[in-house]
Amino acid sequence: MGSTSQSEEGLSGCSLKMPSYPSNCLAFLNSPPTIQHSQTAHVRLNIIIVGAGLGGLATAIALASTGHTVTIYEQAAELGEVGAGIQIPSNSTRLLSRLGLDPYLGKYVTEPETISFRRWKSGAVIGLTKLIPNFRETFGAPYYVIHRANFHTALHERALDLGVSVKLAARVVKYDSQAGSITLADGTSASADLIVAADGVKSIARREVDGSDGPSFERTGFAAYRATVDVAKMKADPEISWLLDRPNLNIWIGNQRHVMTYTIGAGKSFNMVLSHPDNTDPLTWDQSTALGDMKREFQGWDSRLEKIISMIETTIKWPLVSGTPLSRWTTGHLVILGDAAHAMLPYMSQGAAMAVEDGLALSRSLTKLTHITHLPHALQIFEKVRIPRATKMQEASLLNGKLWHFPDGPLQQARDKAMRPETVGETFAHSPNQWSDPATQMWAYGYDAEGEVERVWMEDWKGSVRSQL
Numbered sequence: 001m002g003s004t005s006q007s008e009e010g011l012s013g014c015s016l017k018m019p020s021y022p023s024n025c026l027a028f029l030n031s032p033p034t035i036q037h038s039q040t041a042h043v044r045l046n047i048i049i050v051g052a053g054l055g056g057l058a059t060a061i062a063l064a065s066t067g068h069t070v071t072i073y074e075q076a077a078e079l080g081e082v083g084a085g086i087q088i089p090s091n092s093t094r095l096l097s098r099l100g101l102d103p104y105l106g107k108y109v110t111e112p113e114t115i116s117f118r119r120w121k122s123g124a125v126i127g128l129t130k131l132i133p134n135f136r137e138t139f140g141a142p143y144y145v146i147h148r149a150n151f152h153t154a155l156h157e158r159a160l161d162l163g164v165s166v167k168l169a170a171r172v173v174k175y176d177s178q179a180g181s182i183t184l185a186d187g188t189s190a191s192a193d194l195i196v197a198a199d200g201v202k203s204i205a206r207r208e209v210d211g212s213d214g215p216s217f218e219r220t221g222f223a224a225y226r227a228t229v230d231v232a233k234m235k236a237d238p239e240i241s242w243l244l245d246r247p248n249l250n251i252w253i254g255n256q257r258h259v260m261t262y263t264i265g266a267g268k269s270f271n272m273v274l275s276h277p278d279n280t281d282p283l284t285w286d287q288s289t290a291l292g293d294m295k296r297e298f299q300g301w302d303s304r305l306e307k308i309i310s311m312i313e314t315t316i317k318w319p320l321v322s323g324t325p326l327s328r329w330t331t332g333h334l335v336i337l338g339d340a341a342h343a344m345l346p347y348m349s350q351g352a353a354m355a356v357e358d359g360l361a362l363s364r365s366l367t368k369l370t371h372i373t374h375l376p377h378a379l380q381i382f383e384k385v386r387i388p389r390a391t392k393m394q395e396a397s398l399l400n401g402k403l404w405h406f407p408d409g410p411l412q413q414a415r416d417k418a419m420r421p422e423t424v425g426e427t428f429a430h431s432p433n434q435w436s437d438p439a440t441q442m443w444a445y446g447y448d449a450e451g452e453v454e455r456v457w458m459e460d461w462k463g464s465v466r467s468q469l
Contacts, residue, residue, distance in 0.1 A: 005436070015057070018024050041066045043369040045193040048072075048182060050172050050205065052079055055146075055338030055355025056198035057155035061099050062363035063196075064162040072164060072181065075171035081152040082316075084228050085264045085271030087145050087249075090445040092353035094141035095259065095360045098450075104158050108150035110247045112262060116433050117404075117419065120254025125304035125324065127419035129435040139445045145271070147264045151352075154390035172199070174209045180333030193372060195334045198355070201321060209331045217321040217343050219356070223278035223400065224346070226296040227315040229270040229308055231263065240304050242417050244270070252305055255407040257307060272312065272456060274298065282319045290317045320355070321344055325391050330379040337362065342390035347400035348434065350444070356406045357449035360384055364453040366425070381460065396434060403432050 045068045049056050052074035061071045088096070088109070096105065117127030131143045159166070174183035181191040197205030206216050235241050243250065251261040260273040276297045298306065323343035329336050338355035341384050365382045369375065406412040420427040422436045431437040432446070 004163075021363045037366065039066055041068055041094075041367045041369065042367075044068055045366065045369075045372070045375075046071075047196060048190060048192040048196045049196045049198055050182065051200060051338075051340075052076075052156070052166055052168075052185070053198060053200065053338070054081070054155060054352045055358065056196075057094075057152070057159050058099070058356045059196055059198060059359030059362060060159045060164045060338065061101075061155065061162060062359040063366070064164050064365050065099060065158065066367050067251055068363075068366070070159075071192070072166045072167060073170040073172055073184070074168050074334040078079045079152070079168065080155060083261075084226050084269075085145055085262060086151060086352060087349035088143070088151070088345055089349060089353050090135045090141040090143050091350075091447050091449075092356045093144055095356050095449060096378070097141065098360070099158070101154060101158055104154035105144070105146070105151070106157065108154060108266075109144040109146045110263060110266065112247045112249050113250040114246075116249065117433060118250055119416075120252050120257070120301050122448060123252065123304055125423055126253075126416045127431070127433040127436065128423045129328070129433060130425070132298055137305040138393075138441070143445075145262050145264055147269070152264070153156075156345035158379075173204070175205050175334055177208050177332035177334035177453075178362045186357045187231075193333065194366075194375065197334065197336045197340055198338045199336075199340050201323065201339045202344040203336060205334060205336050206299070206326075209329060210335060216221070216340075218321045219279070220320050220321040220322050220324050220345055220398070220401065221279050222275055222278055223343070224276070224320055225272075225274040225290060225297075225315045226310045226318060227274070228264075229271050229272065229311045231268060231270050233311050234270060234308065237307065240308055243308075251404070252302060253404040254301065256405045257403045259298065259301075260444070261308070270308070272308070274315075275347075278319075283318055287435055288315060288316050294319070295377060297303040324392055325394070326387070329383050329387060330376075335362065335379055335382065337386070341386075342394060344390075344394040345397040345401055345405070348397040348398065348444070354390050354393055355390070357447075358386055361449040361453050364450045364458070368457050379457055381453065385449070385456050389449075389452070394442070396440070401432060403434070412421050 047063055047068050049060050049068050049072045052072045056072060060072055064070045113132045116125050117131040118124060119126055135143045171185040172182045173185050175195060180193060180195055181189055182195060183189045197203060199205055201217055203216060207213060226357050232245055233243055244263060247263050252259045256277045258275050262271055264271045274294055284360060295309055298309055321343055322345055331339050337358035341353060346350050362382050365378045369378050406415060415432045419431055422431055434440045
């Protein structure tokens with residue numbers, strides 16, 4: 001039968017053997033006698049993270065919290081985030097709270113009450129998701145919006161307080177996954193037990209993992225203008241000032257276009273993301289004409305929305321891409337995560353949340369190590385948990401890009417009719433509004449990245465035990 005298993009050794013020195021007759025009487029031995037719930041790593045690793053964006057910082061916090069020594073290498077000379085607002089859904093706020101971020105985020109976040117989907121032409125509400133108190137009650141965590149720069153600041157401060165070292169103006173040009181080392185643009189190198197590449201959508205580490213020189217992402221045929229509006233201007237106009245009465249999200253949806261809006265900065269700024277079709281090469285874009293181009297894209301939409309758009313003074317146009325799915329995220333001493341592994345459309349507002357989940361899942365998997373030689377197995381468990389989750393979220397994001405963008409006609413009418421029950425408080429079993437759809441809600445916002453790692457490790461342990469019986 002091979003080596004003696006725990007089942008054979010039994011309890012208190014008794015000798016137990018599986019009976020020859022059909023029985024489950026020893027099933028209790030399929031659970032380990034002491035289940036690890038420790039938040040502290042048994043094997044303390046020296047870890048390098050490449051990239052000090054939201055995903056890199058969240059991962060650094062998760063790893064440092066469990067006792068690892070973490071150094072971040074960031075190519076920028078100064079830390080900062082480009083962009084405006086970002087959403088932090090409940091599956092992410094739950095994890096951030098576990099990482100001790102509540103006091104760091106508290107002064108920056110806004111908790112919207114609802115998400116309203118609106119008809120592109122009239123602004124009439126056609127879909128409604130109640131966030132307060134529903135998401136706290138159902139998923140045990142709030143749903144926030146925040147300015148990206150403030151989110152980044154909070155993560156940075158927490159990382160520093162945990163002893164994370166951040167090296168700026170340190171551009172990584174080469175990875176050696178087998179040696180566990182990086183080479184910088186200035187020719188210097190550094191090594192560690194583990195290299196975590198959170199180096200974004202243009203990741204060079206991804207090529208080391210994938211072994212391919214192909215593109216790391218696919219164009220989706222969409223681009224987005226990002227901008228903010230001074231709320232003082234909006235408050236002065238009664239026709240649109242009502243949008244500021246409560247901290248709600250409002251999304252106007254129409255043919256191949258949508259506009260997402262919400263207040264950030266404790267209500268001091270009105271955030272806007274304006275998505276539209278664009279198949280041209282971003283290298284040909286002229287940002288100096290972006291403001292006029294944006295206004296032309298949404299001519300003829302709800303007059304109130306057009307009025308707000310007219311108040312935008314500056315904007316930046318961004319290409320919207322989706323990462324090419326990978327079958328693996330790790331090789332040797334190297335692992336990729338965040339946008340490097342799974343860039344996605346922002347249409348589920350889950351891009352940064354997936355990176356936070358990645359960081360917590362990696363940290364939890366590493367706490368299971370009892371010897372550094374088991375590192376490859378811990379990384380395999382991480383992959384097994386995270387690749388399906390991120391790939392499915394990419395799919396959900398792409399699907400929203402279709403559900404929101406129907407031209408007026410039968411599909412649009414059927415979609416709006418299917419969302420109507422949620423707007424009037426009726427019971428419903430499904431909805432094309434994925435924020436409200438009960439099954440999608442539970443999958444997206446009820447997901448526990450750390451719990452999934454625990455489950456897969458447990459299954460792995462049980463499989464190991466059974467193989468010895």
